Amino acid sequence: MPKVSSLIVPYAAYLRVYEPLAAFPEPERDHWARYARRPERPSYQDELRRSLADLLPIPPIPVPVHESGDAFVAEVDGVLCVCPWRTRLRGWQALGDLAEELPPPLLDAVLPAVVRRQATQDYERWLTRNPDARPWIRTSTWQVPLNWFVLVSDEEREYDKGTGSGAEEDAPVLRYRTPMVQARRRVARALRTLRDTLDEGPLIDGLVDVGRWLEEFHPRSLVELDYGGLVHVLPAAELDGDHSAADVAEGVEALRSGDGVGAGEAYGRLVERWRSVRDRRSAN
Numbered sequence: 001m002p003k004v005s006s007l008i009v010p011y012a013a014y015l016r017v018y019e020p021l022a023a024f025p026e027p028e029r030d031h032w033a034r035y036a037r038r039p040e041r042p043s044y045q046d047e048l049r050r051s052l053a054d055l056l057p058i059p060p061i062p063v064p065v066h067e068s069g070d071a072f073v074a075e076v077d078g079v080l081c082v083c084p085w086r087t088r089l090r091g092w093q094a095l096g097d098l099a100e101e102l103p104p105p106l107l108d109a110v111l112p113a114v115v116r117r118q119a120t121q122d123y124e125r126w127l128t129r130n131p132d133a134r135p136w137i138r139t140s141t142w143q144v145p146l147n148w149f150v151l152v153s154d155e156e157r158e159y160d161k162g163t164g165s166g167a168e169e170d171a172p173v174l175r176y177r178t179p180m181v182q183a184r185r186r187v188a189r190a191l192r193t194l195r196d197t198l199d200e201g202p203l204i205d206g207l208v209d210v211g212r213w214l215e216e217f218h219p220r221s222l223v224e225l226d227y228g229g230l231v232h233v234l235p236a237a238e239l240d241g242d243h244s245a246a247d248v249a250e251g252v253e254a255l256r257s258g259d260g261v262g263a264g265e266a267y268g269r270l271v272e273r274w275r276s277v278r279d280r281r282s283a284n
Helices: 028-036 044-054 087-101 104-110 113-129 180-197 202-214 228-232 236-241 244-256 260-282
Strands: 012-020 071-076 079-084 137-141 157-160 173-179 222-226
Touching (some): 012 071, 044 228, 071 222, 087 104, 087 113, 087 137, 180 222, 180 244
Antiparallel strands (some): 012 079, 012 222
């Protein structure tokens, strides 16, 4: 069995917001400025490995004891932007969703009820002191939610096939990056179309939720949709042919113009593509 420190964790995709340094108060702004100058910084795989390692002790540690001081860094038109990990906050939030992901016997085996209860109480106490806290990163396992693709366009798609060496730094990369103003504009336009043509449901609710989340950030932020570890389980041909953002845009435009057949065909392609990805979750 490979060590946790070298294990590739394949199941998570990410929606991230990178905010300009000016959006952060001091002394956090100074911390991120110094952090960005580091020659080497950990990757999303490092964060996942640390989380896995915390589950090995008895009792397991469901969320980090201390908040992460790490972040992703990007330069946007000469402006330094950072996306704080906030691993502890995201861990608490993910813990609340586990009951819907795992059957009770498996959940109790992985994280005993007493451990979950203590973590929940810690989170509630923390929230009373930090009522406006929100994560800069959203995570999805074994899929990219369709509403995420509304935020981006096919022209913003970046696909690097990697070298095939098996090393993390040489792995494929599939991501989209777009300015915050564009992401917000696309959400608003899609919501108008969906509400005019469809009944209220999970698709609209999910888009409303992600739109509200985006409103909490600086308008000059960068939004990134990253396939993350999914690139390690999808064949190169599937990654190369995956233009889900184009399919979503085509479906929304078809609804706007009253073309129900075209919208159905676009949606069908998306459902088929992402069903095949989710099926890998239980393949073994």
